[in-house]
Amino acid sequence: xxRGNIRKYVVWLLGILLLGACKSDPEVTPEPQAAPxxxxxxxxxxxxxxxxGRKFYNAAGVEQxxxxxxxxxxxxxxxxxxxxxxxxxxxxxxxxxxxxRRAHSLGMRLLIDFHYSDTWADPGQQQLPAAWEGKDLDxxxxxxxxxxxxxLGALKAAGITPxxxxxxxxxxxxxxxxxxxxxxxxxNYAALSNAGYDAVKTVFPGxxxxxxxxxxxxxxxxxxxxxxxxxxxxxxxxxxxxxxxSPYEWQQRNEQCLANISxxxxxxxxxxxxxxxxxxxxxxxxxxxxLEDLIKKVRTLPAGKGLGVFYWEPQCYGGWKGYTLGxxxxxxxxxxxxxxxxx
Amino acid sequence: xxxxxxxxxxxxxxxxxxxxxxACEKSGDxxxxxxxxxxxxxxxxxxVVLSEDQKDELALQLLWNTGEMQLTGGYDAKSVxxxxxxxxxxxxxxxxxxxxxxxxxxxxxxxxxxxxELALALGFEPDESTPLYVxxxxxxxxxxxxxxxxxxxxxxxxxxxLGAADYLFMATNDFSAFPWKLCSREEDGRYDGFVRVDQxxxxxxxxxxxxxxxxxxxxxPEDGNQYRLHAGADRWNLWTSNxxxxxxxxxxxxxxxxxxxxxxxxxxxxxxxxxxxxxxxTYDSGRNVWTASITTTEAEQWGIKILVNGDWGFFFGVGPxxxxxxxxxxxASGFPYPHVGTHTLTLDLSDPKAFRYxxx
Numbered sequence: 001x002x003r004g005n006i007r008k009y010v011v012w013l014l015g016i017l018l019l020g021a022c023k024s025d026p027e028v029t030p031e032p033q034a035a036p037x038x039x040x041x042x043x044x045x046x047x048x049x050x051x052x053g054r055k056f057y058n059a060a061g062v063e064q065x066x067x068x069x070x071x072x073x074x075x076x077x078x079x080x081x082x083x084x085x086x087x088x089x090x091x092x093x094x095x096x097x098x099x100x101r102r103a104h105s106l107g108m109r110l111l112i113d114f115h116y117s118d119t120w121a122d123p124g125q126q127q128l129p130a131a132w133e134g135k136d137l138d139x140x141x142x143x144x145x146x147x148x149x150x151x152l153g154a155l156k157a158a159g160i161t162p163x164x165x166x167x168x169x170x171x172x173x174x175x176x177x178x179x180x181x182x183x184x185x186x187x188n189y190a191a192l193s194n195a196g197y198d199a200v201k202t203v204f205p206g207x208x209x210x211x212x213x214x215x216x217x218x219x220x221x222x223x224x225x226x227x228x229x230x231x232x233x234x235x236x237x238x239x240x241x242x243x244x245x246s247p248y249e250w251q252q253r254n255e256q257c258l259a260n261i262s263x264x265x266x267x268x269x270x271x272x273x274x275x276x277x278x279x280x281x282x283x284x285x286x287x288x289x290x291l292e293d294l295i296k297k298v299r300t301l302p303a304g305k306g307l308g309v310f311y312w313e314p315q316c317y318g319g320w321k322g323y324t325l326g327x328x329x330x331x332x333x334x335x336x337x338x339x340x341x342x343x
Numbered sequence: 344x345x346x347x348x349x350x351x352x353x354x355x356x357x358x359x360x361x362x363x364x365x366a367c368e369k370s371g372d373x374x375x376x377x378x379x380x381x382x383x384x385x386x387x388x389x390x391v392v393l394s395e396d397q398k399d400e401l402a403l404q405l406l407w408n409t410g411e412m413q414l415t416g417g418y419d420a421k422s423v424x425x426x427x428x429x430x431x432x433x434x435x436x437x438x439x440x441x442x443x444x445x446x447x448x449x450x451x452x453x454x455x456x457x458x459x460e461l462a463l464a465l466g467f468e469p470d471e472s473t474p475l476y477v478x479x480x481x482x483x484x485x486x487x488x489x490x491x492x493x494x495x496x497x498x499x500x501x502x503x504x505l506g507a508a509d510y511l512f513m514a515t516n517d518f519s520a521f522p523w524k525l526c527s528r529e530e531d532g533r534y535d536g537f538v539r540v541d542q543x544x545x546x547x548x549x550x551x552x553x554x555x556x557x558x559x560x561x562x563x564p565e566d567g568n569q570y571r572l573h574a575g576a577d578r579w580n581l582w583t584s585n586x587x588x589x590x591x592x593x594x595x596x597x598x599x600x601x602x603x604x605x606x607x608x609x610x611x612x613x614x615x616x617x618x619x620x621x622x623x624x625t626y627d628s629g630r631n632v633w634t635a636s637i638t639t640t641e642a643e644q645w646g647i648k649i650l651v652n653g654d655w656g657f658f659f660g661v662g663p664x665x666x667x668x669x670x671x672x673x674x675a676s677g678f679p680y681p682h683v684g685t686h687t688l689t690l691d692l693s694d695p696k697a698f699r700y701x702x703x
Binding site for chain 2: 046047050055056064092097319322
């Protein structure tokens with residue numbers, strides 16, 4: 001058996017496949033059914049990583065397109081963040097569209113994550129985009145609406161409908177500080193968040209809007225924030241959560257998170273999405289247990305209220321940006337943690 | 344090994360027969376391979392003016408869809424890989440493919456620096472807008488005719504980089520990446536630099552970051568000539584049997600090169616009694632720098648030196664300006680270190696034009 005023979009055999013196999021066509025199936029209308037569970041990954045860094053020469057390899061060491069590789073590992077949904085006017089262009093509208101089109105062409109579902117900032121928005125900072133400095137509440141709600149419409153309109157023009165849109169990121173203390181800081185002005189935060197909500201529904205009426213808060217195990221925080229939003233007429237379809245437990249506390253954190261999820265479902269009749277998870281790449285066996293347990297808990301919620309779980313930047317490896325909670329090893333191959341995403 | 348291949352072959356043959364048998368098992372239940380179509384290529388811009396001020400900013404992204412191979416009937420086509428190559432040309436008809444790059448990802452992103460390097464390597468004049476044509480070639484298998492995407496025209500205005508230096512780039516064997524470079528700081532044909540590669544690494548040294556570089560050095564195509572440079576078309580590739588962190592020198596006048604394995608880098612000064620090994624630097628592969636923690640009680644009156652392999656005749660000492668150190672092979676002063684207390688010294692050898700250090 002030499003290489004020539006293998007090649008001949010492959011040609012023969014292809015020939016059979018290509019000639020094997022007989023007659024196509026008659027059109028069958030599928031039964032309507034609940035959307036499948038989202039086994040997701042946020043891969044927003046991928047184009048920047050590729051430009052820096054990072055490559056991705058499957059378990060056999062064969063280089064692959066990173067998104068295609070994740071799909072093969074069972075990932076069926078992609079989350080992408082978008083910044084308003086980022087300094088280097090990465091995660092701006094154009095870069096978002098490139099990644100969204102790649103995911104879409106692979107048949108993967110999309111969650112678009114608006115930060116409403118030129119850089120990271122998280123519990124530590126919710127900086128105004130430079131171009132929005134000096135705007136009052138009315139000016140900011142208009143800007144939120146315009147930016148949301150602009151980005152989603154570009155996706156729509158590319159024939160892409162995101163299944164979920166996240167209005168602002170990790171807003172445990174609101175967004176667009178100081179105007180939209182929840183602790184000081186919950187009404188302002190609700191108005192800004194609603195501006196995003198309404199813009200999403202105008203472009204994509206069927207898309208679900210997520211309000212996303214850090215520390216998914218912290219029920220007090222979630223009650224405080226969502227009670228506050230509700231009291232101020234805040235709108236959302238899905239409660240989003242982040243959960244980054246240490247390898248030593250994940251069981252307790254998962255239990256706390258499940259209790260929080262159940263409370264969100266009962267208290268607000270919301271659906272729940274775990275928008276971000278992660279654990280140190282070199283703790284893969286523990287990370288796998290953590291993910292399997294979390295996916296099981298979310299997936300088996302009554303009435304399908306648990307929509308999915310997204311791993312945050314799993315394709316990170318080799319000290320990329322100093323981030324160590326990815327799920328690829330130093331050689332650019334997926335770790336066993338991602339086995340939890342297989343169907 | 345042969346046995347395993349034989350087994351795979353047998354299993355595969357069985358699988359194929361199974362598919363063939365299932366193909367028309369019942370009416371309408373057929374297996375059809377679809378999805379290998381002409382790629383659709385698009386770009387984020389049709390015209391780009393590159394600028395050194397924006398060098399790390401995103402300049403242009405190319406995106407294509409080669410289609411997804413699908414087999415009807417729920418059969419798994421994920422092993423059917425489509426190979427994609429992005430081709431650049433100076434003429435719309437692609438009479439000459441100026442650069443060809445195999446790509447594993449489904450898009451290519453360029454910063455201003457990277458796209459500028461590409462444009463200059465293709466011979467574009469700085470500060471002039473010149474059309475560049477791009478297409479994507481996708482290939483399913485050697486015997487299936489390749490498919491070509493639409494051709495995109497992008498008007499590119501490159502810039503002449505400040506401080507351009509006389510480099511030799513270390514190209515991977517397939518010219519898909521240029522991860523390291525050597526520099527001739529005196530522009531005298533003698534190049535050196537530090538690289539980190541695997542054992543038995545195969546490479547070339549090129550005058551530009553391009554497979555179409557004007558000069559590509561390999562080794563002389565005859566056994567026993569590993570360290571002899573040869574630029575003829577019959578060249579063999581260069582290789583290192585060592586691997587790891589290496590100091591490479593190449594002399595394009597003498598047409599030779601050499602390698603020195605870097606076993607250690609260590610800081611020495613008054614603070615450690617001029618020890619050759621008490622304060623080693625650690626390599627950080629993520630950032631591609633070397634670091635060491637140094638504790639001093641007073642400013643170093645003679646400065647500090649960083650010894651390569653503990654050798655007093657092979658070290659980094661005083662440089663032309665602050666933040667830079669020079670590699671010496673003879674006696675010279677250390678570089679200034681006025682800091683007191685515990686600090687991290689970081690040494691960046693990635694650009695041999697200037698070896699840089701910082702203290703935090």
